[in-house]
Structures are given as structure tokens and as C-alpha cells.
Amino acid sequence: MEPTAPQDTQADRVAAALEGLIFDGVFSDGDRLDEVRIAEQYGVSRTPVREAFQRLAQSGLVRQLPRRGAFVRQPGPIELIEMFEVMAELEAAAARLAAGRITDEALDLLKDLNRRSDDAVRERDADRYYDENERFHAAVYAQSGNGFLERECLRLQRRLRPFRRRQLRLRGRLRQSLGEHRAIVAALEDGDATAAADAIRAHVTVQGEKFHHLIASLRQAAE
Amino acid sequence: MEPTAPQDTQADRVAAALEGLIFDGVFSDGDRLDEVRIAEQYGVSRTPVREAFQRLAQSGLVRQLPRRGAFVRQPGPIELIEMFEVMAELEAAAARLAAGRITDEALDLLKDLNRRSDDAVRERDADRYYDENERFHAAVYAQSGNGFLERECLRLQRRLRPFRRRQLRLRGRLRQSLGEHRAIVAALEDGDATAAADAIRAHVTVQGEKFHHLIASLRQAAE
DNA sequence: GATGAATGTCTTGCATACAAGAATGTTGAC
DNA sequence: GTCAACATTCTTGTATGCAAGACATTCATC
Incomplete structure (x- = not known):
């Protein structure tokens, strides 16, 4: 499916x-x-x-x-915030489950993906970072061990793609995002379900917040 | 939508x-x-x-x-467990958000719905309890203040309906379920987001577990 | 006897034709 | 000049026809 x-x-x-x-x-x-x-x-x-x-x-x-x-039917600002909120919760759920099920092999994969993201940040290649970022998140979904959850996450990730893409362009967001990824991996490595869930929830929520600010500033500019 | x-x-x-x-x-x-x-x-x-x-x-x-x-494409046992797991997480998210946003008026509504469920249990009317149960959960979704989340919850609730219906028939489940509802309302009343999320997650997960047992026993019987 | 190719049938995917509801413009009355 | 009723046109929903791919059967070959 x-x-x-x-x-x-x-x-x-x-x-x-x-x-x-x-x-x-x-x-x-x-x-x-x-x-x-x-x-x-x-x-x-x-x-x-x-x-x-x-x-x-x-x-x-x-x-x-x-x-x-x-x-x-384009989602308005409110609905977008809502969607980011749900995305954050779904990813938090995936991380929570992953914390208890993840293998050393998968942890290495996540670390490797982060290394590649690091390269992209260093080269200021936002597009490449964006791709690596998506792969990182997808890898977390997969490690939830719940195929249905994984598909739901991918569905929403896909739907939010165009909007996430915009906000990643904001100054300094790339490096910050990468740091958050590391925190997520660390929590998963510790097997700390709550910490992993909180870390990724905050990570995704930041995207929603940033987006909120972006929208608000655009709206102000238009007035 | x-x-x-x-x-x-x-x-x-x-x-x-x-x-x-x-x-x-x-x-x-x-x-x-x-x-x-x-x-x-x-x-x-x-x-x-x-x-x-x-x-x-x-x-x-x-x-x-x-x-x-x-x-x-009927979901098999594994996928059903997965879907219940996601349902639990979505409802937990709704409860978490609701804990911070719920009004006294809405709390009264939830309590009222539970009273009606109580009547149904007392009359051993499983079908009516089932309806009231769905309304209770839907009310929690609505109180999340997130329309997108609410719709996603309703979508999955609808999809799982036929399977949930079966497991509610299990002995003693009705009264137990009602007690869990009360715990959820109490946590929401306290504004305790974590407690509310945990309570409803456990509540829904129980359904998945019960269902798992049901499937397992059916399978054993078939062999 | 088993395997593979060829042919025939069946089913789907797409195009076109037709019918009914919605939108629009016109005409008439006030 | 405004509003309403009617007619016209346009668009959608449904039916049907046709072509190409999938499946089954048959026949030939090893």
C-alpha cells in the first residue's frame, strides 16, 4: 500500500x-x-x-x-500549523517506538545520514540538506517497527514538503536543525523513549513555529 | 473536508x-x-x-x-495491531493538546457522555455503549483544538470501527473501559497533559492488545 | 509427460456520446 | 432601474463503444 x-x-x-x-x-x-x-x-x-x-x-x-x-484547496496558515502539529506528534510516536526497537545497525545508518547532512550544511547546499533531512526522518519512521505509522508519516511528510522547503531557507536554520538531529540520535541510542519523542517533537514543532513567523511576516508585509 | x-x-x-x-x-x-x-x-x-x-x-x-x-484488502492481524498503535498515539496527542485547551463546558460534556455510557453499561446494552464510547472519543478529538488532528482521528476511528466492535464484546471490558474514561476526564480536568495522554494511550492500547488475544485465540482454534 | 509458444477470450483503460443539473443571459413586469 | 421568471448554454455525471493488455486454453515440441 x-x-x-x-x-x-x-x-x-x-x-x-x-x-x-x-x-x-x-x-x-x-x-x-x-x-x-x-x-x-x-x-x-x-x-x-x-x-x-x-x-x-x-x-x-x-x-x-x-x-x-x-x-x-490550499491549506491556510491555521491548517498548516495544525498539520505541522500532527506531524510532530506522529514523528514523536515513531521515535518513542523506535527507542525501544532500534538496532545498532540502524543507529549507524542514522549517524551516517547525519554525517552527509553535515557535508551539505558545510557546502551551504540547502537542497541537498533538504534531501538528507527527509531521509533521516524517513529512517526514524522505519525504525518505529510500525509499517502503518511509517506510511502515515511519509504521507504527511510528502504533503508538507513544499511548505517545509520554504522555511528551511531561513537563516541559521540548517545548522540548528542538524544539532537537533544529533540530539534525537543520542536519545534513541540511550533507548530513552520519552527524550527521543520530546526531541523530535520539538524539532518538528520548530518548523511549524518558524513557518508561522514566516506567514505572519508575509502577511504584515502585504498590509 | x-x-x-x-x-x-x-x-x-x-x-x-x-x-x-x-x-x-x-x-x-x-x-x-x-x-x-x-x-x-x-x-x-x-x-x-x-x-x-x-x-x-x-x-x-x-x-x-x-x-x-x-x-x-483486509488488514491482517499485524497491520491491525499497527493501526491500533497509531490510533493510540493520535488519541494521546489529542488528549495532550486538549489538556491545555479544554473548557469547563467541554469537561461537562465529557462527564455527561460518561454518564450516558454508564447507563448503557448498567443496561448491558453493548451497542449503545459502543455509540456513546465513540462520541466520547470524538469529543476528546474535538477538544484538541486541532481540526486536522480531529479529522485524522475520526478517519482512523472509522476504519477501525468494525474491529473495535468485536473486542468490546469481551467479558468485563465495558465496565473496565468506562473506568478508563473517567481517568481520562480526571487528567484533563487537572490539566495534566502527560497523564491524559498516557491514560488514553493505555486505554486504546488495551483495545489493541485485547484484539491481539482475540485473534490469537481464533487462530489457535482454527489449527 | 512436461514445458513453452500461440491463439482466443476476457477485463480493464480510455474515448466519445448523451442526459441532467447549474450557471448565465435575456426579456418582461413593476 | 430593479427584480424575477424563463430560456439558453455550459458543465458535470453516466452510459456505451473500442482498443490493448492480461489470463486461459490449446497445441506443438522436447
């Missing part, structure tokens, strides 16, 4: 493309997605486009009103 | 019906869902049936293999 099984059908292609456009902010909240326009644009009939809409609707990216169409 | 917006389209009707059949265990894991058969059965064409399949696939109830069809 992969969250998004990359199948070779047209509907999947269109769904993936639209998802990308929504993530990239090409569409604003409330925009209507025209079936025929999109169908023409991708050279397919309305059927696969409609299937794509349904998938996006289930992911919460679009809202379908019966007999009225599909509308883009 | 209701998890299942009851819309008046054929696809929704078929999706709801199939979901019910899957939940009720009419279909076993791996069963193939025949488009044409189901279409005839519900007096519609293949199109809405296909749309229904997609929706069920997104919910994880069926698995779609390209060019091969839709197959029912």
Missing part, C-alpha cells in the same frame, strides 16, 4: 502533474479545475482527468462539489 | 455500499471486485463503479493493480 503507487495509467500521470502544480502554487485556493481544459492540455479524454480529480480530492488537495466541479 | 461527504451521485452510493460490505466482512482479503458484476448489481454502468473503486483504493480498502483489477 504505497501512498502513491506510480502506475502507468493516464489518470496517474495527470494526477501527479496536477499535484505538482498545486504544490508549486500554480493554482490558488478556490481555483476551479476545468475538466475539458486539462483534458486537452494533457491530450487525454475527460475520464482519466476525472479519475485524477478523485484522487486529489481524497488527498485533500482539491474539493469536489457535486455537479459543480473540482476546486483547489 | 468531511472524510466521506455524502454526495448524491451514483459513484458515492456504490462506494458507500461497497465500503459497508467490506467492513462487514462480506468480502475476504484478496477477493477481486468485478466491475461489470457490481455495475449490474447496482443498476449502473461501469463508470461510477470504477470511480467508487478509486475512492476505496485511496482509503486503503481495496488495492488496484493496473490492468488487472481491484482487490479487497
Whole structure:
């Protein structure tokens, strides 16, 4: 049950493309997605486009009103904060479980991932750091030993990706983030479930907070 | 963004019906869902049936293999344990947040719901207790003050419904469950986030454990 | 007798056609 | 000039038709 099984059908292609456009902010909240326009644009009939809409609707990216169409649904600041809060809790749960189940081998993997992140920070390569960061978190999910939790975490991680990406650009965040990663690994190494959960919760919550500030400043600037 | 917006389209009707059949265990894991058969059965064409399949696939109830069809996907014992574990963590998160945000009014509501549960227990009405139980938990989700978390909790609660229902039938579970509810309310009343989270986590985990035993005994009986 | 290729059937994926509901514009009355 | 009722147009929801991939059966070969 992969969250998004990359199948070779047209509907999947269109769904993936639209998802990308929504993530990239090409569409604003409330925009209507025209079936025929999109169908023409991708050279397919309305059927696969409609299937794509349904998938996006289930992911919460679009809202379908019966007999009225599909509308883009961008999360507002409040909902984003909420989503980061849930992400923090899910990751905390993963860390808690991982603390009791993690192997030495997996610990080495996490340390190795952090070393690579360190390289990226030193080279000021934000994009590469971002990738390594995601791998680190995914590795923690995997170590929870709970496949369902892992998939839920990956799902939300994916959904928050475009927003996390923005806030990582903030000054000094990279190095700080890396330090937090080390604290998480240390807690896992100690087998301290509570400490691991608290560490990763704080780590992710910081992202939400930073994002909150970012939004607030943008809003102020707009006024 | 209701998890299942009851819309008046054929696809929704078929999706709801199939979901019910899957939940009720009419279909076993791996069963193939025949488009044409189901279409005839519900007096519609293949199109809405296909749309229904997609929706069920997104919910994880069926698995779609390209060019091969839709197959029912019932969670096995391991995945169920995993799902209960995640449910416990999500509810713990909701309780943690609720502890800091809950109002006196909401506390009264929870106490009232528990009183009604008490009535149900006294009348040995398992079904009614079950309903009141769900309302109690839903009220805790709502008090988290996090709409996204609330929806995620409701989604998983819904998915686990058929399995929870079974284990509540176990001897003595009703009264025990009610006592745990009281402990949760007490912790919330104290504003003790950790205690509230631990209490509800234990409460839900017990359900998973009980379920585990149930499965194990069934398996033993089958051998 | 077993294995593999070829063919035939069945099922899905997509395109197109049609019908019904929603949105829009027009006309008429006040 | 404004509002409302009606008609028109547009869009969505559903049905059907067609093509390509998957499965099964059969036949040939080792």
C-alpha cells in the first residue's frame, strides 16, 4: 500500500502533474479545475482527468462539489500549523517506538545520514540538506517497527514538503536543525523513549513555529 | 473536508455500499471486485463503479493493480495491531493538546457522555455503549483544538470501527473501559497533559492488545 | 509427460456520446 | 432601474463503444 503507487495509467500521470502544480502554487485556493481544459492540455479524454480529480480530492488537495466541479484547496496558515502539529506528534510516536526497537545497525545508518547532512550544511547546499533531512526522518519512521505509522508519516511528510522547503531557507536554520538531529540520535541510542519523542517533537514543532513567523511576516508585509 | 461527504451521485452510493460490505466482512482479503458484476448489481454502468473503486483504493480498502483489477484488502492481524498503535498515539496527542485547551463546558460534556455510557453499561446494552464510547472519543478529538488532528482521528476511528466492535464484546471490558474514561476526564480536568495522554494511550492500547488475544485465540482454534 | 509458444477470450483503460443539473443571459413586469 | 421568471448554454455525471493488455486454453515440441 504505497501512498502513491506510480502506475502507468493516464489518470496517474495527470494526477501527479496536477499535484505538482498545486504544490508549486500554480493554482490558488478556490481555483476551479476545468475538466475539458486539462483534458486537452494533457491530450487525454475527460475520464482519466476525472479519475485524477478523485484522487486529489481524497488527498485533500482539491474539493469536489457535486455537479459543480473540482476546486483547489490550499491549506491556510491555521491548517498548516495544525498539520505541522500532527506531524510532530506522529514523528514523536515513531521515535518513542523506535527507542525501544532500534538496532545498532540502524543507529549507524542514522549517524551516517547525519554525517552527509553535515557535508551539505558545510557546502551551504540547502537542497541537498533538504534531501538528507527527509531521509533521516524517513529512517526514524522505519525504525518505529510500525509499517502503518511509517506510511502515515511519509504521507504527511510528502504533503508538507513544499511548505517545509520554504522555511528551511531561513537563516541559521540548517545548522540548528542538524544539532537537533544529533540530539534525537543520542536519545534513541540511550533507548530513552520519552527524550527521543520530546526531541523530535520539538524539532518538528520548530518548523511549524518558524513557518508561522514566516506567514505572519508575509502577511504584515502585504498590509 | 468531511472524510466521506455524502454526495448524491451514483459513484458515492456504490462506494458507500461497497465500503459497508467490506467492513462487514462480506468480502475476504484478496477477493477481486468485478466491475461489470457490481455495475449490474447496482443498476449502473461501469463508470461510477470504477470511480467508487478509486475512492476505496485511496482509503486503503481495496488495492488496484493496473490492468488487472481491484482487490479487497483486509488488514491482517499485524497491520491491525499497527493501526491500533497509531490510533493510540493520535488519541494521546489529542488528549495532550486538549489538556491545555479544554473548557469547563467541554469537561461537562465529557462527564455527561460518561454518564450516558454508564447507563448503557448498567443496561448491558453493548451497542449503545459502543455509540456513546465513540462520541466520547470524538469529543476528546474535538477538544484538541486541532481540526486536522480531529479529522485524522475520526478517519482512523472509522476504519477501525468494525474491529473495535468485536473486542468490546469481551467479558468485563465495558465496565473496565468506562473506568478508563473517567481517568481520562480526571487528567484533563487537572490539566495534566502527560497523564491524559498516557491514560488514553493505555486505554486504546488495551483495545489493541485485547484484539491481539482475540485473534490469537481464533487462530489457535482454527489449527 | 512436461514445458513453452500461440491463439482466443476476457477485463480493464480510455474515448466519445448523451442526459441532467447549474450557471448565465435575456426579456418582461413593476 | 430593479427584480424575477424563463430560456439558453455550459458543465458535470453516466452510459456505451473500442482498443490493448492480461489470463486461459490449446497445441506443438522436447
